[in-house]
Amino acid sequence: MTPVTVVFDLDGTLVDTGPDIAAALNHSLGLLGYPPFELDDVAKLVGHGARALIERGLQRQGLAASSTDARALLDKALPEFMRYYAANICVGSQPYPGVVGVLDRLAAAGARIGVCTNKPHALSTGLFEALGWTQRFHAVLGGDSLAVRKPDPQHLLETIAQAGGDRTRAVMVGDSTVDVDAAKAAGVPVIAVAFGFSETPATDFGADAVIEHYDDFDTAFARLIG
Ligand SMILES: O=C(O)COP(=O)(O)O
Ligand SMILES: [Mg+2]
Known part of the structure; x- marks a missing residue:
């Protein structure tokens, strides 16, 4: 499969x-x-x-x-x-609580894991190096990797493709409207996190699930991916 x-x-x-x-x-x-x-x-x-x-x-x-x-x-x-x-890429930056466990469990389950960010690519990979996370991701596409970026769905679709996956068996996880808008336009189910950087509440984005903590990720993910 x-x-x-x-x-x-x-x-x-x-x-x-x-x-x-x-x-x-x-x-x-x-x-x-x-x-x-x-x-x-x-x-x-x-x-x-x-x-x-x-x-x-x-x-x-x-x-x-x-x-x-x-x-x-x-x-x-x-x-x-x-x-x-x-x-000064990783002086005060910190992974969110529970995120390492989620990444570990997804990797153990054989998932393809990608990053689709509007952050410039070099800064993104620099941060992952500083965190020792480089090997965790099958693809990292930054805001300058393509001619388009989120909320354009192509940014997400290309990340899925480069991660070796398929749009019909994929989930997006994000903290802002651009993430949810890109996922919806791509036809990919989306989990919004409520703890990120957004002026509007995550419950207003129109995501398929909203989580307050990564402890709730596995349940939301299982419901969306079936
Ligand atoms: O750096 C930004 O402006 C946004 O980055 P993000 O897409 O990872 O949230
Ligand atoms: Mg974000």
Whole structure:
């Protein structure tokens, strides 16, 4: 039988990366003279990749995203964000409680495991190296791996394919609307985690299941995959 494929989002789903994203954002915008953001505020800006994060950060500082000033500042801040974050990729980041057990159980059961993230690919693999997780995943597709990204379903479908799986035997796990929207458009059942980075409650995403903790993963997963 075709093996089951489980595709995880990264930020806010596998790993609480908030502290290191906040440090890199505050560093890069701090160099341009902006005051630091609180951790909770940064979490609300994450989900659409590094460029969007800085754009949204500048917006919160009162700069219209389309203005010439904002674009010039973005061009300065983005390389500095990437440099600082790559050098400090796993200082305060922590896997969510119970996630290692879930990954271990899925691997033991022969599942294909993929990561579909809007985080740049190099930062994603850098984080997995720092955590000693590189061998856990059959495919990792970042926000810059394809010409499209979540919520485009192709990002998820390509992750499933590269993991060696099949769309008809797959589940997506994510913390934001872009994850759920990509999964729905791809026709893949989706579990939303309620503990990630989202401005809106996970129960509003329209996911097939919502879990508050990875202790509840196995039950939700069994119900969806049959
Ligand atoms: O880095 C981001 O903006 C989003 O990353 P995610 O897709 O893993 O949540
Ligand atoms: Mg996420």
